[in-house]
Amino acid sequence: MIRVGQGFDVHQLAEGRKCIIGGVEIPFEKGLLGHSDADVLLHAISDALLGALGLGDIGKHFPDTDAAYKDADSLVLLKRVWALVKERGYKLGNVDSTIIAQRPKMAPYIPQMVEIIAGALEADELSQVNVKATTTEKLGFTGREEGIAAQAAVLLVKA
Numbered sequence: 001m002i003r004v005g006q007g008f009d010v011h012q013l014a015e016g017r018k019c020i021i022g023g024v025e026i027p028f029e030k031g032l033l034g035h036s037d038a039d040v041l042l043h044a045i046s047d048a049l050l051g052a053l054g055l056g057d058i059g060k061h062f063p064d065t066d067a068a069y070k071d072a073d074s075l076v077l078l079k080r081v082w083a084l085v086k087e088r089g090y091k092l093g094n095v096d097s098t099i100i101a102q103r104p105k106m107a108p109y110i111p112q113m114v115e116i117i118a119g120a121l122e123a124d125e126l127s128q129v130n131v132k133a134t135t136t137e138k139l140g141f142t143g144r145e146e147g148i149a150a151q152a153a154v155l156l157v158k159a
């Protein structure tokens with residue numbers, strides 16, 4: 001049995017916030033705004049995992065009205081989502097993802113993101129996790145550096 005899921009998330013860029021993407025704190029003049037640490041990539045991957053199993057989305061599991069998730073570490077939330085996947089008897093096939101950002105440059109940080117995500121999802125090998133990045137050629141809200149978006153697709157396989 002295999003299950004497929006997709007996730008998409010957006011967070012606004014704001015001054016005075018950390019820029020944490022894929023579990024990596026990236027030096028940048030602005031950071032991502034959210035109830036949690038606003039890790040847009042981990043949110044997209046969490047949503048893809050939940051979607052694959054018909055379990056809704058992270059807002060349903062970790063509401064932004066709940067003070068317990070104020071400044072939450074999204075890696076902890078991803079690991080909680082992964083526990084739900086494991087409980088249902090699935091393991092990771094693969095995850096592919098894209099960060100949509102004009103700046104900062106993601107490429108130097110992608111290997112570390114892959115390691116972190118592969119660890120959280122208990123991947124057998126790093127090639128099961130792919131992280132890409134693209135600008136939008138200065139077009140739209142990402143191009144104007146007002147926000148960063150991420151999307152993810154996952155394949156889960158019955159263990």
Ligand SMILES: Nc1ccn([C@@H]2O[C@H](COP(=O)(O)O)[C@@H](O)[C@H]2O)c(=O)n1
Nearest residue numbers: 101102103104105106107133134135136
């Ligand atoms: N924030 C970003 C955006 C892109 N990259 C890398 O640059 C390459 C070229 O991006 P284009 O949008 O001009 O096609 C792309 O392949 C990414 O690897 C990046 O590191 N950070």
Ligand SMILES: C[C@@]1(CO)OP(=O)(O)OP(=O)(O)OC[C@H]1O
Nearest residue numbers: 034035036058059062063064069
């Ligand atoms: C992650 C949560 C946690 O409260 O808050 P935000 O950081 O605002 O992120 P969002 O992508 O809007 O998802 C909803 C919430 O579950």
